[in-house]
Amino acid sequence: LVADLMRHQKRLRLKQESLQKKIDLDLRKTIDLERSHLLHRLTLLKINWGTLQTQAPYGAKGTFHEIWQLQWLPEFVLHLIEVAAWGNTVETATTAFSIEQARLSNTLEELANLTHALLQANLPQALPKILARLEILASTNTAIGQLMDTVPTLAKALRYGSVRELDASQLQPIINGMLERICIGLPYACMSLDNDAAQAMHTRLLNIHQTVLMLEDTNFVTLWHQALSMLVAQDNLHGRFLWLHKVLGSVGFPN
Structure with a gap:
């Protein structure tokens, strides 16, 4: 070596x-x-x-x-x-060391960062095993916040693979599945939050919003719009989320 x-x-x-x-x-x-x-x-x-x-x-x-x-x-x-x-x-x-790190990892964030790093290192051959581990963890994770923390990194990895002409297409169905679950669970994940939790969710909402627009998938733009519409329709909406009313009327979202 x-x-x-x-x-x-x-x-x-x-x-x-x-x-x-x-x-x-x-x-x-x-x-x-x-x-x-x-x-x-x-x-x-x-x-x-x-x-x-x-x-x-x-x-x-x-x-x-x-x-x-x-x-x-x-x-x-x-x-x-x-x-x-x-x-x-x-x-x-x-390659071998990264696969072992993925096997030992128990968090979506670690695996998402590892996925991006592997593409930056031009080691796409390690991706199948890392993504298999990622998919297992994602399928059993019910924490919407953790899914929201993971998707932007995976989307950047997908974009990086496309830019550098590396095959990162295996990421797409994983991202799709996570985004679907986020859109379904978002209104419930934003209920009865204290100020600190609302601030953390505010950051996640911004990141996911930017990610959805970056992916340029009309289906997910529509799903995201629906999820945000359900969120802002809640009674006692936390003041940290009032900016979403303006987002829903912005260019790029359906009327």
Whole structure:
């Protein structure tokens, strides 16, 4: 594994430097895209040689920059030796290690973040087992709030896969199922909330609203509109949700 990483470092012209160094990766360039894949894979292995600083939003052509802060620490070599049990190459070790992390995970949020990270690392071959685990947890989870926390990350992963021409289509039915359950359960999940719970739900509503519009699925736009309509029709609606009246009259929603 150490030898494989050294080959990648040499080929991609990434030096192991103890001083902090910032690099700007233009993912339209093959070498920068491969550098990004390597750094994301090492991050999945918990070898934080690089820390992602900023990531520009997806552009019209699906291109963006990543800003990384690099710093090589001596203990990374020891950690590489420890994780070498998962594979002899960075790719195989990261794939196997990620699948094991998914098996041990018990939260939708962790699995959603792992799914997105795998696509950023260009490891779609690990997705089937991660998504199988995600689907099992999602099917048994009755907490609407947790579903609402998970869907935006999965939608971003789906969008990322599309932009980078990776097959993330397996995500679509999982997202669809979660959104359907959110739309059905939303009015009940917003009943009798105290101020703190209402604030948390306010953030979730904003995130799901943006996600539904981003997905550009007319069926879900309609379902979401219906769910919000039922919510605002409730007696004693918490004041934190009054902004939804304006949303329901906005462009993009059916009259």
